Amino acid sequence: MKVRQLTDLGTAKFRTWLESRKPGESPPPSLFDGEDETKELLHREIELGKKFATRFELGCYLVEVFRDLPAQVLLSEKNDGLWNWLTVAYFDQIGKKTSKYWHYVVTRRGHAGSLAYRHLLRTSFEMYWRHGETSLVMLSGDLSTWGDMSEQLTSRQNIAYHHGFIAAANELYLHDGKLIKGAASRLKPARKRRPGDSGGRGNVARLALAVRRLCRTYDTHELPTNEMLQLLPKEFARFVAKSTLSTTSK
Amino acid sequence: MPRMSRLSNPTGLIDLEKQRLSIVLDDQGPKPSYSLAALDLTDMRFQSDLRAIVIARRGNSELRTDHGPVTDWRKSYIDLSELGHDGTWSFRVLLIAAGSHKLIAAAENVRPNGLGDSDSIIGLEPTDELGQVPWELKVLETEGRAVIRFNRTLYQNAAAAEADKHFTCLVLPEAVRQLARWHAYSPTSIADEVWQPFKNWLTLMGVTSEPDESASTDTNEEWCREVVSAFCERFRGVEVLAGTFKWEEEE
Numbered sequence: 001m002k003v004r005q006l007t008d009l010g011t012a013k014f015r016t017w018l019e020s021r022k023p024g025e026s027p028p029p030s031l032f033d034g035e036d037e038t039k040e041l042l043h044r045e046i047e048l049g050k051k052f053a054t055r056f057e058l059g060c061y062l063v064e065v066f067r068d069l070p071a072q073v074l075l076s077e078k079n080d081g082l083w084n085w086l087t088v089a090y091f092d093q094i095g096k097k098t099s100k101y102w103h104y105v106v107t108r109r110g111h112a113g114s115l116a117y118r119h120l121l122r123t124s125f126e127m128y129w130r131h132g133e134t135s136l137v138m139l140s141g142d143l144s145t146w147g148d149m150s151e152q153l154t155s156r157q158n159i160a161y162h163h164g165f166i167a168a169a170n171e172l173y174l175h176d177g178k179l180i181k182g183a184a185s186r187l188k189p190a191r192k193r194r195p196g197d198s199g200g201r202g203n204v205a206r207l208a209l210a211v212r213r214l215c216r217t218y219d220t221h222e223l224p225t226n227e228m229l230q231l232l233p234k235e236f237a238r239f240v241a242k243s244t245l246s247t248t249s250k
Numbered sequence: 251m252p253r254m255s256r257l258s259n260p261t262g263l264i265d266l267e268k269q270r271l272s273i274v275l276d277d278q279g280p281k282p283s284y285s286l287a288a289l290d291l292t293d294m295r296f297q298s299d300l301r302a303i304v305i306a307r308r309g310n311s312e313l314r315t316d317h318g319p320v321t322d323w324r325k326s327y328i329d330l331s332e333l334g335h336d337g338t339w340s341f342r343v344l345l346i347a348a349g350s351h352k353l354i355a356a357a358e359n360v361r362p363n364g365l366g367d368s369d370s371i372i373g374l375e376p377t378d379e380l381g382q383v384p385w386e387l388k389v390l391e392t393e394g395r396a397v398i399r400f401n402r403t404l405y406q407n408a409a410a411a412e413a414d415k416h417f418t419c420l421v422l423p424e425a426v427r428q429l430a431r432w433h434a435y436s437p438t439s440i441a442d443e444v445w446q447p448f449k450n451w452l453t454l455m456g457v458t459s460e461p462d463e464s465a466s467t468d469t470n471e472e473w474c475r476e477v478v479s480a481f482c483e484r485f486r487g488v489e490v491l492a493g494t495f496k497w498e499e500e501e
Binding site: 114217219221222223224 | 261263303307310311312313314332333334344346351352353356
C-alpha cells in the first residue's frame, strides 16, 4: 500500500480515539484511508501485513523503505503525520499495550519539552538511521514496548546522537540480542543503599556520566569501542567482562 | 585515595586561550549555522598534523564537526538546525593528533561572536605575506565568505585588529564594499546556497535588493554604496571613530 499521512484532523481524531480505546481495539478505518483524515504523501509502498519481532527490525525496514529520501526532512515537524499514519497502519503490533498517547502521536511540546523522541515508530526509524546495527541496544524490545533503556538513551540528544556512546552501550548491555539484567536499573541513593549492594552500578545512566568525564580527555564520539571499554571505571567490569570485544581482545 | 591537586595536569591537556579562536554564529537566517572563523596557533609549538574538532552545544543537544587540519581548517558555515531551540549556544574547540583520539588541547565554553556582526561574513586573519601592504580582502567563493588578511606587523592577531577602532571603522567598510562589488559583478554567485548567510546578513542590515546581471554599472555601484551605507549606519562608523579622536585629544 502507498504511504499516507494523517492530516491535522486525522491526528486529532487519532488522539481522541487513543484516550478512550479499549485493549485489543483497532483504530477507526477512516484513520487508515479516510479522505479528510489522511492524504497520500510519498510514492513509497509498505507491506501492511509484515510482522516485526523488535523495534530494531521495524527501524531497519523503514530505513529501507525510505532509503532514497532525506531522513532529516522525514523527521521534521511537517512530516509528523507520516509517523502517526504508520502507527495506525501497524497498530495491531504497536498498540498491544495501552501506553501514553505520545508513544503513538508525535508530540512536539510537553510539560518538559519535546516528547517526539517517545514515538515508538519514529524513534525506531531515526535511531536505526543514525546508528545502524548498534541501535539494537535501544530497540531490542517488541513494537509495543518503550522501556527504560530507550528512555535513557533517547531522551537527551547529546546521548542519542553520540555514536561512541551508543556503540559502547550496545557492546556492554546486550547479550545474544537481549538486554542484560540490571543494565537500565537505577542506582539507589547512598542513604538507601545497604552495604555491599551493587545494584545500579555500571548501568546505562552511569555510563553517560563516565563518557561525559572521558570526553574531557578523549574525542569520545570517534573513540573505538574497545578503547572506550578499557577506559571505563571499575564499576563497569561485570558488563565489560561479558562483552564480545573484551573476549576477542584477550 | 588522596584528592589530586587541581593544579596538576596528568593528561597533559593544553588549555587553548579563547582569544585565539573566533566562532561566528548566524542564527538569524532560516537555519542556524556557525563558522570557525579564526584559529590562531602562533607560538603554540604544536605538532603540524593536528585536526580541529568543534562541538556545538545548546541545551541538552550537541553536534560534533571535524574541521580538518589546523593548517587549513574548514571555515564554511556548519548547519546547526539539528540542535534544540532552547538554551544558550556554547562551543568546545578540540585539537587532536591525526590517528589519535586523545585531546592535545581544548577550549571550553567558547561563546560565539556577536550576532549579525560583519565577522559572520568577513573573517580576519593575520599574515606575514603582505610586505608593505596593510591588508587585502580574499573572497572564498566556495565557502560563502571572505577574509581580511591583514599585515601581522600591524596586528598580531584578529582580536588586536578588532580592538582597534581605526581598523574596524576604516578597513571594514571598504572590505564590505569590495565584497559587495565582487557580488555585483558576478551576480549569479549570490544565488549560490553557500552565500545564503551573506544574503541573511544583508537582510539584517536592511538591504533587501540583490545585484542584477542585466543592470548597468551605475546601478550596481549604487547597490554597493547602499550596502556600505547600511553597514556603517548599523555600526555607527563615524560616531565611533570620532569618539576615538576626542579621546586622543583629551589625552
